[in-house]
Amino acid sequence: MKVELKVNGQTRIADVEPRQTLLDTLRDDLHLTGAHAGCEHGVCGACTVLLDGDAVRSCLIFAVQADGYDITTIEGLAPAPGELSVIQDAFCETHGMQCGYCTPGMVLSAHTLLQRTLTPSREDIVDAISGNICRCTGYGQIVEAVEMAADRLRKSNALRAAHEVSK
Amino acid sequence: MKPAPFEYIRPESLAQVCELLAADEDARIIAGGQTLVPMLAMRLARPARLIDILRLPGLSGIREEDGAVVIGATTRQAHALQNALVRSALPLLAQALPWVGHPPTRNRGTVGGSIANADPSAEIPLVAVTLGADIVFATPQGETSMPADDFFIGPMVTSISPGDCISAIRFPVWSHQRIGVGFHEISARKSDFAFVSAAAQVAVDEEGRCIEIALGVGGVGDRALRLDVSHLVGTRLDTTSIAEAVTAVAAGLEAASDLHASADYRRRVAVTLGARALGDAYADAGGKHPTGAAR
Numbered sequence: 001m002k003v004e005l006k007v008n009g010q011t012r013i014a015d016v017e018p019r020q021t022l023l024d025t026l027r028d029d030l031h032l033t034g035a036h037a038g039c040e041h042g043v044c045g046a047c048t049v050l051l052d053g054d055a056v057r058s059c060l061i062f063a064v065q066a067d068g069y070d071i072t073t074i075e076g077l078a079p080a081p082g083e084l085s086v087i088q089d090a091f092c093e094t095h096g097m098q099c100g101y102c103t104p105g106m107v108l109s110a111h112t113l114l115q116r117t118l119t120p121s122r123e124d125i126v127d128a129i130s131g132n133i134c135r136c137t138g139y140g141q142i143v144e145a146v147e148m149a150a151d152r153l154r155k156s157n158a159l160r161a162a163h164e165v166s167k
Numbered sequence: 168m169k170p171a172p173f174e175y176i177r178p179e180s181l182a183q184v185c186e187l188l189a190a191d192e193d194a195r196i197i198a199g200g201q202t203l204v205p206m207l208a209m210r211l212a213r214p215a216r217l218i219d220i221l222r223l224p225g226l227s228g229i230r231e232e233d234g235a236v237v238i239g240a241t242t243r244q245a246h247a248l249q250n251a252l253v254r255s256a257l258p259l260l261a262q263a264l265p266w267v268g269h270p271p272t273r274n275r276g277t278v279g280g281s282i283a284n285a286d287p288s289a290e291i292p293l294v295a296v297t298l299g300a301d302i303v304f305a306t307p308q309g310e311t312s313m314p315a316d317d318f319f320i321g322p323m324v325t326s327i328s329p330g331d332c333i334s335a336i337r338f339p340v341w342s343h344q345r346i347g348v349g350f351h352e353i354s355a356r357k358s359d360f361a362f363v364s365a366a367a368q369v370a371v372d373e374e375g376r377c378i379e380i381a382l383g384v385g386g387v388g389d390r391a392l393r394l395d396v397s398h399l400v401g402t403r404l405d406t407t408s409i410a411e412a413v414t415a416v417a418a419g420l421e422a423a424s425d426l427h428a429s430a431d432y433r434r435r436v437a438v439t440l441g442a443r444a445l446g447d448a449y450a451d452a453g454g455k456h457p458t459g460a461a462r
Contacts, residue, residue: 019169055270131270
């Protein structure tokens with residue numbers, strides 16, 4: 001079946017079997033290998049992408065179901081080639097990763113949290129990344145990374161959505 | 168971890184869904200897919216056809232209707248959790264929803280999907296049974312409904328016919344002034360399947376006497392169970408009366424033993440969590456917390 005997917009702002013066309021997950025389509029057909037294949041049954045969160053801004057598991061959606069959504073992968077977060085988003089940068093700075101396998105999912109989960117609030121509590125952060133498994137860091141530095149990113153975004157001069165400003 | 172081949176169909180109407188289901192016994196409905204897709208990936212399920220109802224018009228949304236909150240079957244769990252009507256009129260559901268999976272699975276998983284899946288430890292079926300919700304579904308003969316207590320038969324087994332499709336869940340709203348809720352759950356990790364969960368909703372009068380009580384436990388038996396503690400209506404609750412009432416109805420429950428927890432453990436935890444949920448609900452409603460604990 002032909003599917004038309006809007007990925008990172010671009011319309012991409014892929015010819016897929018119905019049983020092909022969005023994850024496999026992103027990786028194998030569109031060569032966006034930032035979403036990682038971990039457990040492939042919805043447990044680990046390594047394959048996290050954003051659908052209309054919400055974090056979801058791309059291994060639990062078939063590509064044929066994903067037309068019409070705004071899909072954002074980790075490749076779509078950086079402002080320009082060779083640059084990092086504030087959250088990605090904070091992960092580097094706090095060593096919020098070791099092997100890096102879970103990192104794209106962690107960053108995207110953190111991204112959705114910080115889209116909603118720039119003053120998350122530790123519990124908010126833990127809840128936001130609760131669906132992403134990391135087997136290296138022990139999570140401490142990941143939580144630190146999200147805290148640091150929130151702090152930097154709060155202090156930045158970047159334009160924000162009205163609901164953030166009014167807080 | 169790749170599903171076996173299947174045919175994918177996205178019908179335009181509920182009537183067409185029933186037709187497609189009736190025409191092929193190997194057809195399965197897919198909505199959020201948060202349980203079905205893992206089963207497909209592990210090849211525990213191998214349907215020939217998947218009928219996608221997620222974008223069917225009219226099947227998603229939350230509205231108030233005749234003293235009930237009606238939640239469309241394909242309403243995302245995340246949307247229900249954020250919904251103002253659910254928070255104000257269905258506080259028990261609002262309290263239970265954060266325990267359903269993780270944020271990414273709630274963004275995709277649906278309220279109706281959790282009901283249809285009928286996992287004995289799932290939170291949404293527990294709330295439906297505890298509050299006495301009605302499950303509304305489309306059949307080839309038209310729309311019909313059934314009390315949640317009759318709907319769930321056993322683990323992943325419901326009384327719905329293969330040609331039917333859940334369209335909504337109708338949760339009754341209590342009209343009393345002072346309502347409180349309590350929800351407790353024990354699992355190996357946050358948001359894993361519950362070993363035992365307990366849900367309670369209590370309404371009290373100005374004097375702190377109970378007007379209405381609902382108590383339910385999940386994960387203990389082969390489906391969510393409503394426990395009858397109606398003899399407490401008209402009384403003020405205290406630690407002793409709660410413990411006695413919950414022990415009387417929960418200590419003898421038929422419970423399942425598995426790798427995670429023995430039947431005996433499940434019964435004991437059901438008593439403890441049931442009492443905790445009831446105490447919290449009573450305090451939340453404006454009665455004095457039975458243990459005197461601050462909330």
